Every structure is written in C-alpha cells, then in structure tokens.
Amino acid sequence: MTATDEREVGAARRRKEDARLITGRTRWTDNLTVPGLLHMAILRSPFASARIVSVDTSAALSRPNVVAAFSGADVADVQGSLPCAWPVTEDIVHPDRPPLAVDVIRHHGEAVAVVVARDRASAMDALEAIEVDYEPLTPVLDLEEALAEGSTLVHPDKGTNLSYTWVFDSAAAGTGADVGAVDAEVVLERRYVQQRLIPAFMEPRSVIVDPGAGDYTIWSSTQIPHILRVFYALLTGTPEHKIRVIAPDVGGGFGGKLHVTPEELITFMAARRIGRPVKYTETRSETMLAGHHGRDMIQDVRLTARRDGTVTGISVKLIANMGAYLGLVGPGTPILGAFMYNGIYKFAAYRFECTGVFTNTTLTDPYRGAGRPEATYLIERVMDELAVELGLDPIEVRRRNWIKKEEFPFTTVAGLVYDSGDYDAATDKALALLGYDELRKEQELRRASGDPVQLGIGTSTYTEMCGLAPSRILGALRYAAGGWETASVRVLPTGKVEVVTGVSPHGQGHETAWSQIVADELGVAFDDVEVLHGDTRTSHKGLDTYGSRSLAVGGIALVEACRKVRDKARTVAAHMLECSPDDLEFTGGAFRVRGTPDAAKTVADAAFAVFAAHDLPDGIEPTLDADATFDPETFSFPHGTHLCAVEVDTQTGHVAIRKYVAVDDVGKVINPTIVEGQVHGGVAQGIAQALHEEAVYDESGTLVTGSFVEYTPPAAADLPDIVTDRTETPATTHPLGVKGVGEAGTIASTPAVVNAIVDALRPYGVRDVPMPCTPERVWRAIRAVGTETEGGRS
Amino acid sequence: MSSTAKITVTVDGDQYIDTVEARTLLVHYLRETIGKVGTVIGCDTSNCGSCTVLMSTADEPARSVKSCSVLAVQADGATVTTVEGLAAPDGSLHPVQRAFHEMHGLQCGYCTPGMIMSAIDLLRENPDPTDEEIRDGLSGNLCRCTGYQNIVRAVRAAAGEEVAP
Ligand code: FES
Ligand code: FES
Numbered sequence: 014m015t016a017t018d019e020r021e022v023g024a025a026r027r028r029k030e031d032a033r034l035i036t037g038r039t040r041w042t043d044n045l046t047v048p049g050l051l052h053m054a055i056l057r058s059p060f061a062s063a064r065i066v067s068v069d070t071s072a073a074l075s076r077p078n079v080v081a082a083f084s085g086a087d088v089a090d091v092q093g094s095l096p097c098a099w100p101v102t103e104d105i106v107h108p109d110r111p112p113l114a115v116d117v118i119r120h121h122g123e124a125v126a127v128v129v130a131r132d133r134a135s136a137m138d139a140l141e142a143i144e145v146d147y148e149p150l151t152p153v154l155d156l157e158e159a160l161a162e163g164s165t166l167v168h169p170d171k172g173t174n175l176s177y178t179w180v181f182d183s184a185a186a187g188t189g190a191d192v193g194a195v196d197a198e199v200v201l202e203r204r205y206v207q208q209r210l211i212p213a214f215m216e217p218r219s220v221i222v223d224p225g226a227g228d229y230t231i232w233s234s235t236q237i238p239h240i241l242r243v244f245y246a247l248l249t250g251t252p253e254h255k256i257r258v259i260a261p262d263v264g265g266g267f268g269g270k271l272h273v274t275p276e277e278l279i280t281f282m283a284a285r286r287i288g289r290p291v292k293y294t295e296t297r298s299e300t301m302l303a304g305h306h307g308r309d310m311i312q313d314v315r316l317t318a319r320r321d322g323t324v325t326g327i328s329v330k331l332i333a334n335m336g337a338y339l340g341l342v343g344p345g346t347p348i349l350g351a352f353m354y355n356g357i358y359k360f361a362a363y364r365f366e367c368t369g370v371f372t373n374t375t376l377t378d379p380y381r382g383a384g385r386p387e388a389t390y391l392i393e394r395v396m397d398e399l400a401v402e403l404g405l406d407p408i409e410v411r412r413r414n415w416i417k418k419e420e421f422p423f424t425t426v427a428g429l430v431y432d433s434g435d436y437d438a439a440t441d442k443a444l445a446l447l448g449y450d451e452l453r454k455e456q457e458l459r460r461a462s463g464d465p466v467q468l469g470i471g472t473s474t475y476t477e478m479c480g481l482a483p484s485r486i487l488g489a490l491r492y493a494a495g496g497w498e499t500a501s502v503r504v505l506p507t508g509k510v511e512v513v514t515g516v517s518p519h520g521q522g523h524e525t526a527w528s529q530i531v532a533d534e535l536g537v538a539f540d541d542v543e544v545l546h547g548d549t550r551t552s553h554k555g556l557d558t559y560g561s562r563s564l565a566v567g568g569i570a571l572v573e574a575c576r577k578v579r580d581k582a583r584t585v586a587a588h589m590l591e592c593s594p595d596d597l598e599f600t601g602g603a604f605r606v607r608g609t610p611d612a613a614k615t616v617a618d619a620a621f622a623v624f625a626a627h628d629l630p631d632g633i634e635p636t637l638d639a640d641a642t643f644d645p646e647t648f649s650f651p652h653g654t655h656l657c658a659v660e661v662d663t664q665t666g667h668v669a670i671r672k673y674v675a676v677d678d679v680g681k682v683i684n685p686t687i688v689e690g691q692v693h694g695g696v697a698q699g700i701a702q703a704l705h706e707e708a709v710y711d712e713s714g715t716l717v718t719g720s721f722v723e724y725t726p727p728a729a730a731d732l733p734d735i736v737t738d739r740t741e742t743p744a745t746t747h748p749l750g751v752k753g754v755g756e757a758g759t760i761a762s763t764p765a766v767v768n769a770i771v772d773a774l775r776p777y778g779v780r781d782v783p784m785p786c787t788p789e790r791v792w793r794a795i796r797a798v799g800t801e802t803e804g805g806r807s
Numbered sequence: 808m809s810s811t812a813k814i815t816v817t818v819d820g821d822q823y824i825d826t827v828e829a830r831t832l833l834v835h836y837l838r839e840t841i842g843k844v845g846t847v848i849g850c851d852t853s854n855c856g857s858c859t860v861l862m863s864t865a866d867e868p869a870r871s872v873k874s875c876s877v878l879a880v881q882a883d884g885a886t887v888t889t890v891e892g893l894a895a896p897d898g899s900l901h902p903v904q905r906a907f908h909e910m911h912g913l914q915c916g917y918c919t920p921g922m923i924m925s926a927i928d929l930l931r932e933n934p935d936p937t938d939e940e941i942r943d944g945l946s947g948n949l950c951r952c953t954g955y956q957n958i959v960r961a962v963r964a965a966a967g968e969e970v971a972p
Contacts, residue, residue, distance in 0.1 A: 031908045034916030035900070035923065037845015037890040044844035133839070134828075215849050215857060215917040215951050264847075264917030265951050297850035520915030520952050686911045690957060694914060697954030721854035721949070729942040729955040 021529035021539055025686040028525040029544075030518075033262070040261035042219035042234045043294040050221070051080055053283050053293040054136035055276065056126045056143050057303065061152035061373040061714020062167075063118040065125065065145065072142040073128050078135035081287050082143065084126035085113035088282055093248050095338070096273055098240075098493040099345035101369075105177040108168040108371075110338040112275040112282070118147065119167055119337035120375050121716050122302030124275050129283050129291055152373035152714035156311055156332045159370050167337055167371040176335055176369035177344060181351050181427065183363040189426035190362040195325035197317035201398050207387045208784050209309035209334070209708040211718070212380045213726050214519075216264020217300045218274065222281045223290035228255045233277055235260050236270040237557040238517055240494065242549050244273045249281060260547035263519035267698070268379030269304055270519065271559045272341050276303075301719045306708055307380020309334040310347060312391050317362075322403055322413040326362035329354045329391065335369045336376030343378045344369050345492060349478075349560075350384030352427040356392040357436055357476045357652060358414040363426040373714050379559065381698055382756045385477045386763055393473045393764035394771075394781075401775065407472045407768070408440065408449075415474065422745070429478065431650045432745045434678065439740045440474060443654040443676040446736050452658050452672075460776050468671070469659050469773025473765035476652035479753025480565030484644050495644065498567035499554050502531065502574040503638035504582070506624035508617025510535060510542045514571065515555015516563040517547045521755065522687045523563060527571060529683055530749075534575035535582075535616045536602025554642075561651075561753030564683065569747045570643040577639035578616070585622055585637075586614035588630040649744045651752040653677035655696070657765040661773040666792030668704060668770055673735040677757055681743045681750030688754050692737050695758020701727050702759075703766035707785050814883040818843060819892025827879045833872075834858040836879035837889060845891040845920055846874060849949070856948030859921035861888040861928065871928035873921075873947070890920035893927075903927050903965045912961035914952035922948050926962045935966050 033039050070082035085092070094109040114123045126143050130136035153159045153167055159174040167174055183189030220233040229251060235241055238260040246253035263270065276293055284291040295304070310333040317326045333347040347367045355363055382389075396414075400407040416423045418435045425431060444450075449470065456468045481487075482496030501513040512527055528542040545551045555567075579599065586604040587594040590612055597604040604619075606612040619637060622628070626635035658671045675692050682688050705727050709718050718724035743750030763784070770786050771779060778798040782791055810829045815822065816836075823841050837843040837860070849857030853876040862877070863869040863886045874887075893901035903926050906912065913919040922945065929936065929944035936944065941962045942955065950958060 027908055028911065030916070031913060034913055034919050035890070035904045035907050036894055037843075037920050039845065039847075039916065041844070041847060041917070043848075044838075134831075134835075213951055215855065215915065215949065216847070217849070263915065265915040267951070297852065297855070522914070690911050690914055690953060693954035693956045694952045695954075698951075720852045721850045722852045725854075726949055726951060728947075728949060729945045729959065730939075732942075732955055734938070734956055734959075735954070 021532040022683050024529065024684065026525055026529055026539065026684055028522045029528060030522060030524050041216055041264060042221060042232045042261055045221060045232055045261065047221065047223050047290045049289050051129050051131060051287065051289050051291045052133040052136045053127050053129045053280055053291050054140050055124050055279065055293070056140045057299065058114065058118040058121060058123045058125050060118050060147055060149050061121045062150040063147040064150060065114060065116055065118060066148055067146045068126050069144040070126055072144065073139040076135065076139035076142055078131040079128055079139045080131065081129040081283065082127065082139065085111060085115040088113060089115045092278065092282060095275060095278065096244055096248065096341060097339035097344065099342040099491065101179050101344045101348055101491055102177045105344060106171050106173060106175065107339055108171055112278040120373050121714055122375060124279060124303070127279060127283060129287060154372055154374065154710055154714055156334055156370050156372065159372050160332070167373055174371045176339065176371060178366060178368045179348055181365040183426045186428055188424070188428040189360070190326070192326040192328045192362040192364045195317055195362045196319050197325065198320045199318040199399070199402055201316045201395060201402060203314050203395055203398060205312045205391055205394060206783055207308040207310045207312065207390065210307045210380055210702060210706055211301055211708050211724055212267045212269025212304065212307060213724070214265030214267055214269050217295045217297055218270065218276065218304060219292070219294035220277050220280045221290060221292045222284035224284045224288060230257045230259070232259045232261055234263050234270060236263065236266040236517055236519055236559055238547050238549055239515065239555045239557050241273055241277065245281065248278060258549045260517050266519045267381040268307065268383055268559060271379050272305055298720050301724060302716055303375060305340050305378035306336065306375050307377055308387060309377050310387060312387065314391055314395055316395050316399065318399055320403065322399070322405055322410045324358060324360050324399065324414050327354060327360055328364045331367040333367055333369050334374065334377055335371055336374045337371060338376045340376045340378030343376055345490065346377065346379050346383045347387065348384065348490065350388035352429050352478060353385050353388035354392055355426050356389065357416060357474055359416055360426045374710055375716070381695065381759045383560065385756065386699065386760045389473065389475045389477070389760045390764045393475065394768060397472065397768045397771065398780065408444065411472070411474050430647055431476070432647065433742045434476065434650060434652045435740055435742045436474060436652060439652065439676045439678050440654040442738055442740060443656050443674050446674045446676065446738060447656040447658065447672060449656065465662065465664050467661050467663055467773040469661060469769040469771065471657040471765040471767065471769025471772055473655045473761045473768065475655070475761040476650050477757060477760045478648035479561035479651055480645050480649040481560030481562045482648065483646055494556065496556065496566065497642050497644035498556055498562065498570045499640065499642040500567060500571040500574045501638065501640045502578050504578060504616060504620040506621055508537065508541065508620050510537055511545060512542060512571065513545045513552045514567055515552055516567040517557040518563065519558065521558065521563060522684065526564065526683045526687060530568060530571055531575055534572060535579060536599070537616060561755040564751050565649045565753040566643060566645055568749050568751055570641045572749055573641035573643060574639045577641060578637060581637060582616045582619035584630055584633060585619040589614050589618065589622060645747065647746050649680065649746065649752040651677065651679040651754065651757050653757065653761060655761040655765040657769040659766065659769040659773060661770055661791060663777070663795055666788035668786060668791060670733040670766070673733055675735055675758065675761065676738045676740060677754070678740045678742050679754040679757065680752035681741060682739070683751065689737050691754045692758045693735060695756060696735050696762040697727065697732050699759040699762030700732060700766055703763045703784055703786060705731065705785050812880045814880055816882050817886040819889055829880055831879040832875050833877040833879050833882050834874035837874060843889050843891055846889045847917060847920060848875060849917065854949065856925060857918055857921040859924040859948065861924055871925050890923055906961040906965035910957050910961035910964055912953065912958045918948060918950040922950060922958060926965065929962065930966055938963065
C-alpha cells in the first residue's frame, strides 16, 4: 500500500486528462457512433425577419440515402418551446421559442427544416432540395430604435420589444444612500458599448440521440448535462429516469455550451420520429450563426465624486440585447453584473437599471464572465476618467476608494459581503512587475518629444463574484434552479478511489485538481484516484460547470465527502488497532496511534476490512463511501490587479501590447499550473474583446461575421506573453479557501487594455475608443478629436 | 451520384485501399472511412488548423497540411501521419506530445492534435525557433483556451529534441 506523504494540494501536477487529448484517443461527441446511426442536417433561414409562406420537403425525401425530412410545421404540435430558466422579473415578456421555426423567422440562421440521412454528406446535399417560400420582412436591429415608439416588433403579438426592466437601488435596498443625495462636486457621464461577441469554443457543438426502446441515451457537447436532462424531461414529456445524458470530452465552452439548444431538441424529435439514433454536428458557420452570442449592450454611467477623489455614487443604465428570444439564462446575464458595478470600491450610493430588448439577431446568453466583464469594464474605465478629471494617478484614485484589507468582511453598496481580499498587496506586486514608475517616465519623454508612437498604461483592479451560487439568492433573483454542488467518494476494496462529481469539465482539468484534493484528504496516491463526471447515469445529480463554480462549490462538496469517508475509516482503523478513534491522528496518509506512530492503518486498510466485513465495529455498514452536497452561503470574490502597457502608433492606429502583468488573488490554489493556464486563456479572451473581435450584422440583419474568415479569434502571433503572479488571501467562508479562477482573466483584461490605449492618446484629447480597438478605430478616434478642435467644438 | 476513385493511402503506418467520392475531403476520409477520429474538424473555411496532419508523397518530405483543404484523392499514394501515429509502438510519447503535456500546452485539447502536427512541421523546418518564429509558425492554428503562451513554451521545450514523426 502506498500512501503519499507529500501534499498534493498546491503542487504543479501535470494533468491526467492530457493522456487521451495528446494522443487523439478522445471522446468528442462527433467521434462517437452507435449501431444504426443516422445523420441530420439543418436548413437555416437566410433572412433575419420573414414570414414562412410554405416549406416543401418532399423533393429532399426522394434524394439518395435520405430517411426523413421535416419542417417546423410538421412538428408544431409536439416541439414545444425552448426554456428560459431566468425570467428576472415577474412581468418579463417571454415569447415562445420553437426549436424549428413554424411561421416566422426572427433571426438569420434560425432553423427551418431538417434532413436525416444515412450519412452526413447525403443529409447536407438534400438540404438544397427543400423548397421554402419566404416573405421577407424588415428586421429590427438597433437597440435604441427597437425601444422607440412605433418600432417594428420582433414579436408583434407581444406589442413591445421591451422584455424587462430590472432595477437595483441601494437606497431602496437599504444597502446605501440615494444616488441623488450624495456629494457631487464632480460628475462624470459616459457611454460605453459592449460589442457583441461569439464564444467560439473550438469544438463545434454535436449531439447524438439514441431513442433505444423509449429509454433515451443522449451524448451532447454541453457544459450542463444535468440541467439538460431535466429540460429534456420537461420539454419532451419523457420520464426523467428514461433519459441518460452524457457530456463526453467537450472541447471548450466559455458559457457558449451553457444552453438547452434548438439542435438538441430537434435531434431528439428526429430520433423519436424515426426510431433510430440520430447525430447532428454543426459546421463552424452554424456555430457562429446560431450558437448563442455574448455581451452586446449599451452602458450609460453617471459617477459622482468629491474633488479629493472619493467616489460618492454611481448610476448605471444598461440596454441589453436579448436577441430574438430569451436564452436559457440570457435575461439574467446582465443581472450577474449588477452586483459588480461598484467593483472593489466603497461607494455610498448605487443605482442600476437594466432593460432587456428584443432584436432580430441571434440571442445572447453567457459568454466567459457573463455580466461581470461588462461591469468591470465600465467601472475601471470610468475610474480612469475620474483620475484624469482630477489630475490624479489612476492607481491613486483607486486606492482612495477601495476597501482596505482590515475592513473585510465588507458589505458593499450592492449588498454583497466580500469576505476577504488585499487590494494593496496585489496592486503593489503588479506595479513592481510592470515597472510602472519607469514606464510613466518613458511616457513623459515620448509625450514631450511628440513621438509618433505613444506609450499608454492601463489599470484594472477587479473583483468578481464566483462560486455560483447560494440557492436562496438564486431563488430571490428568480433563477429556476439552485446553486449547490455534489460529490460522491467511494473507496474500492483495493484502496483505489472513485470520485463522482456533479460538475462537468470541458478543459478546466478537474480530473487532476479533484485527484489532488482527494489524495491529500484520504492519504492515497494521486494516480489511485479516478474522477467520473458528465454522465447522468454515474453522476445522477449535479449542476454542472459555469460561473467559476466548479472548485469553489463542487470542490467543497468533494472535501466534505472525503471527510465523511475518512471519519468512517477512522472508526474502522481504531477497531483494527484496538484503540479509540480519538487516540488516532491522521498524518502521513494514515491513522496513527498518538505516541505510537508505527501502529498505523491507512484508508486502504480500512477499505479492505470493510469489504471483507469479517470484523467490523457494531453498527458499521460494510461500505466505505460517502456523498456530500454543498450549498454555499455566499459567493467567493477573487480579485487582482492587471496592468497593461501598450504602444500606439498614432500614424497607423496600430496597437502593440508591450507588457501585460496579471496579479490575481484566487484564494488558495490547488494546482498553480492550471490556475496560470486559466489566467492565460482568460486574458487572451479579454484582449480579444478589446482589440480583435466583434460580431457584426449588416442592415438586412445578415451576420457578416459568420465564419472564422470574418470573425477572427486571435492567433498566436496576435497575443503577447503575459507575466503572471499571485497573492493568496484565502476565502473565509468554506474549508477549502479557494475562490475560483475560470473567468478572472477575461473580466480583468479588457479594461486594462482599453485604458492603456486611451491613456496613450490622452494628449490628443481622446477619451474613448470603441471596442474592438482596431487600427482603423484608433486612427479615427485620434482624427475625430483633431477635427472637432479644428471646427471649434470642444 | 458523384464520381468515385480508388485510392491507396498509408496512414499511421497502415495501408488502406478504399473507394472514395471524388469530392471527399481527406479529413472526412480519415474520420469517417478509416476511423482516425483523433484528427478533428474545427471550421469550414480552412482557418483553424484543428485538422492538421503530416503528409508526404513519394519524392516530398512530410509536410503539415490542413486535411480539410485536401481531397482524399489527392492523398492517393501518400503517407499520412496523424496525432494517433506519433507515439512509439510501446506507447512512449513523441517529444512534442510530451512537451505539450509537460508545459500545460492544452486545456480542452480540441486544437491539440492539429497544434502538435503543426509544431512538428515547424520544428522540422526550424529546429531552434525563437518565440516569435513559433508564434508566426503556428498562425494557421487557432486555440481558444490557452492564450498560446504555454503552447509556445511547449514548442520551445521540444526544440532540439528529435522531432521527426
Ligand atoms: S478544420 Fe479548420 S482548418 Fe481544417
Ligand atoms: S486547448 Fe482548447 S482550443 Fe486549444
């Protein structure tokens, strides 16, 4: 029996998952097949808004290898409506969302009809034989026009394009003052636009539905197999226990696979109609067109402050684009940001208002950070504006407002209790790593000499709420589900350990991190732990992976399950050692009799004794396993300071990131390599929003960025190396001390980059560049200010 | 019905003789006809590099190609190496595979097969690349998870080792 003595938690373990991923022995959904499998292809609308006059699938049916073809009209009475699990207000306007359009098209790419064939190519070929007669209508695309009186309506039967208005007011909530009643020696009003983004996970979505004999097995490239199973039951009338959902290897998600998709439902209907297993794998163009999008909101902010730099209040008004329908959690996504617009600061007053609006576009739903990047962007941009207004260093103006280490736990003006943090420590470390003072000097020199390449430094001192989420709070916010998480730990007779987790990883390395935790908790070897996930038959309960929740919630459940197992093993070990459980200490991977450390039994010894069951203490069942479910009482609040130095060529508008420093405090760290990787990837996606990406519709409502040719996630040459470091302020609200890291980089980095660009251009009078800050936009921003000055406007 | 052709291809050391449709892409042939699903598809515009394999014809050395931009019939007579053919028969990993593991050069792993194949080709052409040359050399391969930093580290770590497939 080997019991490890080294602490696994905190070790830079290489990942277990890699073995299959680097050798191509991967179980992506599209790699899987089952006997009799058929293949489905989907015909999608070329229009953003149209009436469907008729759909004729008969010619497609006669194409070679075609087994079935049907349209929305053929399934209108059975297909139901896709769910929105987060109707944020009581009177929210919540239109039906049929998986296949029946009479009306409401966005480019909406599914119209399908072909099912013996092979993929035949199914795709036969799509062209489907005849659809559309009557094109004028789409509504602009957010403010959609809200205007007399606007064309996306859902005429609803009489409005306004879905909901959700308000938080610190005066009404009793968490702060009235924004109108605080000192306002300085007032700043700004508008920022969060452009529409596409999650662009690398594995296109794929689903297989095997109808069995009424007992369905479904493989899907999803982040949420458990939630999906519940909705399959609710939407199809299939008893829940007759549905097994499996998320096999899943190639990225970033919120983009946090959905119950039309395609999942359509594939189900096809398999049920035909009585054979059906697979659907989307093309990349379909992902771009019909997988949900993220961000897309207009943000108006009014910030009040005293001349000494103390911010007194902040008012935020959002207009959030829902797209044509409400997504699974689309209305709630901006609301996740509602508690974060005050950032790490001590403001006296806060008001937030979000209006959700329908347009003839693909719907929006979570994308990495989901509401919190938007909030962080706004507050960190406007703090820089305040610094300029007051002639203060941007770090200094932040320092004057942020919560001090000794002030935790701190109840914010948004009503959240931040348990811990050390903003000074993270910031000081970041400043030193960047070489802030030297860069400021260089900036002075370049400004003085009129260097065409200007230097800018951007700051982002962020926090975020992770660990979604306390079920009671979710209930109060009208979210349909809870936020708990679960784990089962079972020790096999030979001392190997199987762990079942309710979270559903898709690149995060949970198999590795979970093994590290179990190894320490039970004194077993890292390699002796197997982590099972993503199959509702082995893992029948769980709430899956999103919102940086897996470790911060699921990890706690895991620790608690391990401790239950260890307690039972202690009882058995004491019996074997003929002592009282109280005489044992668990050290070096074994229970040892205090004072006689050679008298020892491991968890594995106990497991075999339990298996044999020849001589167990009275009342002990012959198993060594335990379940635990953890429902957090509060969120966790990682924080950090990201600094970005850019060089902006004022003649071409080209932006080059010269140095990027990320100092993050994610609490206690289980695996620093994985944490660093999450920061790298997160920062890359945030930089991508700042500099590269935007989903664009033309005036007809056609998505013109419908492939990787036009929508270009950054390649290796487009991104810098980033310098990472950490401070470690453990969470105080649970036994693991972790805070979550999945979204931090994305949340922090976008404002750091844009602040740097604007900082570089301050001498030119520029105070904003709309994202993405492409060379053309930077160049135009410089030129626009120049023109205004020439024209005598201020 | 579209025209068909008979092709002979060696993939990961095994010879295959198949009749394929003229329009069949090499990546579909690999995945659907001979079951080499380690090579994956990430786009439909030849932009992502997920499908990258090494291919050599009689007189040419092995080059990385995007197998979604090659027809199966063009591979007639060729030797193709996919990510599944890199490890030694005893299972020991190719140095580039090992480096990706050691340097945490992957998260979800979807881009990884293509990334590894491109890296092998890059190192064959330039056995001691700078970081910048690595970044440029991998510009045809997209990764959404890693931000590329650890991929660059991995390629650098593998540089200097024997990287022939
Ligand atoms: S699948 Fe994207 S380049 Fe081949
Ligand atoms: S590791 Fe996920 S796309 Fe590269």
